[in-house]
Amino acid sequence: MPSQIKVDEIKNVAGQYKIKTNVFEGQTTAGSITVQGEGSATTNLQQGLAKAWINFDGTAVDGTADLTGVNDSFNLSSLVDNGTGIHTVNISSDMGNTNYNITVTDGQTQYGRLLAIVESDAIATGSCKVLSGNASTGGALDAEYFSVLIHGDLA
Numbered sequence: 001m002p003s004q005i006k007v008d009e010i011k012n013v014a015g016q017y018k019i020k021t022n023v024f025e026g027q028t029t030a031g032s033i034t035v036q037g038e039g040s041a042t043t044n045l046q047q048g049l050a051k052a053w054i055n056f057d058g059t060a061v062d063g064t065a066d067l068t069g070v071n072d073s074f075n076l077s078s079l080v081d082n083g084t085g086i087h088t089v090n091i092s093s094d095m096g097n098t099n100y101n102i103t104v105t106d107g108q109t110q111y112g113r114l115l116a117i118v119e120s121d122a123i124a125t126g127s128c129k130v131l132s133g134n135a136s137t138g139g140a141l142d143a144e145y146f147s148v149l150i151h152g153d154l155a
Contacts, residue, residue, distance in 0.1 A: 051100070052076055052091050052150040058132060058142035061087065085132040085140030086119075089148050093155070094125040100152025106132045107145030116146065125155060 012018055026032035033045040052075035060069030061081040070079055080088040102123070106116035115135040122129035128150070132143045 047153075048151075050074070050149055050151055051093075051095065051154055052089075053148060054079065054089055055145070055147045056087075057144050058085070058087065058146045059144050061142070082129065083140070084142055086129065087132075087146070088122070088127055088129045090127045091125075091150070095150070096125070096153035096155045098123045098125060100150055102128050102130075103149040103151075104130050105147045106143045107147070116143070 009017070010019060012020075026034075034042050035045050035048075037043045052073075054073040054076050055071045056073075056079060057069045057071065058081075061079060062068045067073065067076075067079060070076075073079075075092045076089060077092045078090045080090065082088055100123075102118045104116040104118060116130065116132050119129040119131055128148070130146070130148055131140070132146055133140045
C-alpha cells in the first residue's frame, strides 16, 4: 500500500491556505481532477477548461495562414482568411474528435444585427471554419471583433 498523509488542513509557511504546485494529478485517473462546484455539484477540471480560443479583427486578417489580426489566442497555430467573413481557425494541439463545442461571437454593432456561425461540414480535429455576416441583409461581413471558444477533449 502506498504511503498516505492525512491532515485536516494545509497551510504554507506564511499561515495561508495558498498552495503552489506545478502539477496536479488525479488519484485514480491521471489528468482527471474533480472540483467541488456550487452546492453539492462537482465538475471535472480538465473537461471544464477551454482547450483553444481566439479573439481577432476580421478586417485585419491578411489572407495568409498566420496570426495577423489576432488580438490574443490560446492553442492556435494560425488563422486563415478564406474570403469576406470566412475564417479557418487552426488548432495547435488537435482535439480528440470532431464532436467538440465551438462558440463564436461577433461583437460588431455598427452594421446592425450580426450573425456568427460555425460551418458544420468544415469541422476537423485540427481546425474549424467560422462565418460572420449581417443577419439583416444576409451578406458576408468581416467583423472587427470576432471570438471563437473551443471546449472538448484534446487528442
